Amino acid sequence: MEHVSYDIVGVGAGPFNLSIAALLHPLKDVRHRFFERQQNYSWHPGMLLPNTTIQNSFLKDLVSFADPTNPFSFLAFLHANKRLYEYVNAGFPRTSRVEFNQYLQWVARQLPAVLWGQSVEAIERHEAGLRITTNETTCIARNLVVGTGPSPAIPAMAEGLVGDHVFHSSRYLFNRDSLSRKRVAVIGGGQSGAEIVLDMINRGVLPSEIHWISSRRGIAPLDESHFANEWFTPAYIEYFHGLAPSKKAELLEQHRLSSDGISPETIEALYQTLYRLRFLETGPACRVMHSRVVQNIRTSQGGYVLDIAQLDTDQTETVTVDKIVLATGYRQNPLPAVLESIAGDVEFSDGNPVVNLDFSLHYNGVGKVFVVNAARTSHGVAEPNLSLNAWRAATIINSVLGREHYASPQSNSVLDLSGDSYLAGAA
Incomplete structure (x- = not known):
């Protein structure tokens, strides 16, 4: 049976693959x-x-x-929805997550190449590339882009407890009403944990207790300094990609707070809210429990007992709650699960697939297999971030075309990367 063949097939349509689809639309x-x-x-x-x-x-x-002229830009979205003047006049320091979601939905509705409700069930080698089978169709991909994204990271101690009373932060809004008048533990000291604690306190019907538990030594702010932002540029990605694996691991840890800290606005709002609770208003008791690790979770009389180790003092304590929110981040498999069938044809190094600078895997087969949001160990801290979304999409498209349809940024980093001759202020 002969199947339809495509130059590029994408698995998943999150923001990263949606970017590729939007830049492919004019081609x-x-x-x-x-x-x-x-x-x-x-x-x-x-x-x-x-x-x-x-x-x-x-x-x-x-x-x-x-491509600043592309019709799927955020500015084009504002213009099309007759809110451009108001958006500019509002002077927002940042774009709301709700509005950015509206923008993504607006783009998604206009891309006929994105098929919804189709789950990829099998990927197999084919003489012309890869055979892709979904719940509705089968096709041939000369090149494949996998953007399935990470999965919620559930700590081992909570794996058997996940449900209506113990749930990941990705399910927070769907379970929020059930937290009213309950004793709640939020495990995880990053942005999601901070936002959830702040949201619970500011709701009309509050939990009776909030225990925010974090293994971090403090409530650390996101590093948004100018030089830290250089790590989110194409020039730095190219530099990082050429480093030895051991050096990459060191840098990923050093750069952590540039992507994994809490925004200064959230920290300020949370601290001021806790001040009001403590001195000016009545509300739920809220404990900010930093430098603590939850070692075990036990069920007890319809609730949960958390066994906690204090990292700074080596003491232990217990907390009893009714509900647990796991703000424990996300986990990405070294190789996206959908590619397990061709794993034997992918080159690995130190347990991770080898990813070329153009985001393609070292793959022993016909065509190229690209991964997005799955190359942090090879491309650096910016890989899961939206910052380089469009550049990465253009890089992948250019690689498939075998030519530079989308021009490279042609910019030098302010940082001196490997002896670059660029000097700030030099002619």
Whole structure:
């Protein structure tokens, strides 16, 4: 049986693959198709909290850094929805997460190459590339882009408890009402944990107790300094990619707070809210428990007992709660699970697949297999971030075309990377 063949097939249509689809849309001679198992687009729906914002400039949208004239930019979205003047006049320091989700949905609705409600069930080698089988169709991909994203990271101690009373932060909004008048533990000291604690306190019907538990030594702010932002540039990605694996591991740890800290606005709002609770208003008791590790979770009389180790004093304590929110981040498999069938044809090094600078795997087969949001160990701290979304999409498209359709940024870093001759202020 002969199947339809495409130049590029994408698995998943999150922001990263959506960026590729948006930049491919004007290229009528490139046959492409993207399969997304969701029926409708929604970006982290369980954490679309009011008054939360994205941590990037609105210019770092799906397309602008690769093609500022593309009709799927955030500015084009504002213009099409007759709110451009009002948005500018509002003077928002950051774009709200709700509005950025509206933008992504607006783009998704206009891309006929993205098929919704289609889950990829099998990927197999084929003489012309890869055979892709979904719940509705089968096709041939000359090149494949996998953007399935990470999965919620559930600590081993909580794996058997996940449900209505113990749930990951990605399910927060769907379970929020059940937290009213309950004793709640939030495990995890990053941005999601901080936003959830702040949201619970500011709701009309509050939990009776809040225990925010974090293994971090403090409530650390996101590093958004100018030089830290140089790590989120194409020039730095190219530099990072060429380093030895041991050096990459060191840098990833050093750069952690540039992507894994709490935004200064959230820290300020949370501290001021805790001040009001302590001195000016009545509300739930809220403990900020830093430098602590939850070692075990036990069920007890309809609730849960958390056995906690204090890292600074080596003491132990227990906390009894009714509900637990796991703000424990996400976990990405070294190789996306959908590619397990061709894992034997992928080169690995130190347990991770080898990823080329153009985001393609070292793959022993016909065509190229690209991964997005799955190359942090090879490309650096910016890989899971929206900052380089459009550039990465353009890089992948250029690689498939074998030519530079989307021009490279042609910019030097302010940092001196490997003896670059660029000097600030030099002619």
